Amino acid sequence: MVGLREFVLQSFIVSQRDLKRFFMNIYWLAGQVAMNIADLVIFGLIFRGIVNPVLIPDYIKFITPGILCLSIFISSFTIGREVGVELRREVTHYLVSLPITRGALVAGRILGGVLRGFVYQFGFIILAVLIMGLPTLDKWLLILATSLLLATTMSSISITVSTLTRDFNLQAAIRSLVYFLFFFVSNVFYPEKAIAVRLGPAAPLAYYSPVSMAVNIYRYSFGYIQQVDLLFNLGGLVVWCIFGLLLAYKLYIRNLTR
Amino acid sequence: MLRTLLVIASWDLIKLKNQKVFIAMRWAWFTVQILVFARAISYIVSHSVTQYTGGVDYYHFYILGVYTTLLYSASIARGYMIADEFDDGIVEYHLALPVKRNILAVGRVIGSSISTIIFTFPMMIIVYMVLGVRDILAILVSLVSALVFSMGVVSFVIMIVFTVKSTDLTDIIVGAIDALLVRLSTVFYPLPVIMATGIAPYYIAALANPISHMADFLRILLFPEYYLVVQHGLWASLVYLIGFSMGLLILAIEYYEKKLEAGGWR
Numbered sequence: 001m002v003g004l005r006e007f008v009l010q011s012f013i014v015s016q017r018d019l020k021r022f023f024m025n026i027y028w029l030a031g032q033v034a035m036n037i038a039d040l041v042i043f044g045l046i047f048r049g050i051v052n053p054v055l056i057p058d059y060i061k062f063i064t065p066g067i068l069c070l071s072i073f074i075s076s077f078t079i080g081r082e083v084g085v086e087l088r089r090e091v092t093h094y095l096v097s098l099p100i101t102r103g104a105l106v107a108g109r110i111l112g113g114v115l116r117g118f119v120y121q122f123g124f125i126i127l128a129v130l131i132m133g134l135p136t137l138d139k140w141l142l143i144l145a146t147s148l149l150l151a152t153t154m155s156s157i158s159i160t161v162s163t164l165t166r167d168f169n170l171q172a173a174i175r176s177l178v179y180f181l182f183f184f185v186s187n188v189f190y191p192e193k194a195i196a197v198r199l200g201p202a203a204p205l206a207y208y209s210p211v212s213m214a215v216n217i218y219r220y221s222f223g224y225i226q227q228v229d230l231l232f233n234l235g236g237l238v239v240w241c242i243f244g245l246l247l248a249y250k251l252y253i254r255n256l257t258r
Numbered sequence: 259m260l261r262t263l264l265v266i267a268s269w270d271l272i273k274l275k276n277q278k279v280f281i282a283m284r285w286a287w288f289t290v291q292i293l294v295f296a297r298a299i300s301y302i303v304s305h306s307v308t309q310y311t312g313g314v315d316y317y318h319f320y321i322l323g324v325y326t327t328l329l330y331s332a333s334i335a336r337g338y339m340i341a342d343e344f345d346d347g348i349v350e351y352h353l354a355l356p357v358k359r360n361i362l363a364v365g366r367v368i369g370s371s372i373s374t375i376i377f378t379f380p381m382m383i384i385v386y387m388v389l390g391v392r393d394i395l396a397i398l399v400s401l402v403s404a405l406v407f408s409m410g411v412v413s414f415v416i417m418i419v420f421t422v423k424s425t426d427l428t429d430i431i432v433g434a435i436d437a438l439l440v441r442l443s444t445v446f447y448p449l450p451v452i453m454a455t456g457i458a459p460y461y462i463a464a465l466a467n468p469i470s471h472m473a474d475f476l477r478i479l480l481f482p483e484y485y486l487v488v489q490h491g492l493w494a495s496l497v498y499l500i501g502f503s504m505g506l507l508i509l510a511i512e513y514y515e516k517k518l519e520a521g522g523w524r
Binding site: 031038039045049050053055056174189194195197198199 | 277279280283284286287290291294295297298299301302303304305306307310331335338339341342345425426429430433434437438441446447451452454455457460
């Protein structure tokens with residue numbers, strides 16, 4: 001039996017390796033950052049001109065918390081892509097031969113995704129402060145907790161998705177679909193009123209999305225909205241996080257040992 | 259020669275049968291775009307935007323953009339399949355066949371493009387039903403233009419796959435180009451809105467973007483009033499699309515014939 005301290009240490013070593021590998025594709029990273037900023041600028045500048053100001057007075061401020069979620073999604077999901085490539089190339093044989101427990105390996109991979117999310121999102125947090133203003137200390141804690149829960153959820157889901165199939169094309173298609181479901185069926189791009197009007201009875205789907213929950217907390221923390229149901233949104237994120245962790249653990253372990 | 263070409267092209271068509279899950283995924287992707295995103299985003303867009311769309315409703319304007327991105331990403335997905343073939347050593351087998359390299363290149367491009375058209379055809383019909391299009395000639399012209407566009411994109415992605423010879427790098431490069439091209443196009447916003455931002459490089463990029471030309475070509479074809487928006491007109495887009503596709507096809511043939519070597523896959 002491995003003690004907790006040993007387990008944490010092993011997981012940390014694995015996550016450090018993943019964090020290092022994150023910076024290996026520096027051009028990809030630069031491209032992604034440019035893309036996210038472009039999203040903010042293009043959506044903000046152009047959509048601000050054509051969006052009904054009665055519904056959304058300032059589209060840049062409206063979309064900024066969504067970009068924070070997007071930055072977590074992009075960076076934390078990279079871990080899933082790598083896990084998928086490893087499964088295809090059977091690098092997993094090497095991984096299971098390492099002198100660490102399989103549980104620590106899976107935990108380390110998820111932690112690696114979380115660390116990537118945090119590192120990548122940091123610059124966008126600064127950008128959000130510049131656009132929306134500086135949050136108070138208690139709001140910073142909320143932002144931190146939200147980023148942690150969202151990054152863990154996304155990292156876990158990305159590993160789950162990548163272990164579902166070894167087909168490269170199908171993996172990319174599933175990844176796109178997950179993006180569309182999370183971001184389009186949420187309040188990232190449009191307010192809840194638009195979702196209620198256009199989706200009708202299907203509107204609650206957006207309400208229970210982890211991305212909507214995170215966006216609500218970010219919007220509240222940066223002062224875009226004055227109140228939010230913290231229990232529902234933070235509690236919901238915790239549920240998503242636990243669900244994601246369990247699923248990723250079970251599927252990754254299954255694929256490692258198959 | 260024609261028979262060889264058909265045999266090569268049929269390779270991609272046969273593979274379409276084995277992609278039921280992939281097709282279901284893309285259908286779900288399309289449904290979310292049309293039923294959720296397009297409907298919700300058109301709700302928040304001000305009615306005054308019709309002055310920039312020549313009177314075309316924003317929802318209608320946008321779903322033709324969605325169809326174009328679908329056409330683009332379905333064509334790009336053929337590159338992923340070819341990357342998969344490289345991984346499995348099938349490309350080496352293809353290169354060893356007693357078939358001229360140029361026939362092989364053209365066959366793969368045509369086969370992949372026809373597969374894309376078959377794959378996206380039901381979605382095109384849904385878009386046209388939503389738009390109320392019943393003009394058979396317009397449907398036929400849009401199908402042919404979609405095939406021409408797809409040939410260009412497939413040629414482009416084949417060159418990327420064969421140049422980088424890495425599944426991982428292909429994923430990264432294609433993903434980045436995909437995101438960039440869709441953002442810098444007229445999929446979301448009409449050209450006059452982009453011009454009004456005053457960001458000249460963005461306007462030029464949108465103007466030169468093949469996705470913009472394809473989307474605007476379909477818009478003009480189905481909504482003649484949109485002609486007022488696109489100053490360069492229908493013919494310029496048509497010439498651009500043909501030039502884009504034929505140019506890239508020639509480059510792909512050139513690459514197959516002179517540079518492509520088996521092995522070296524990372």
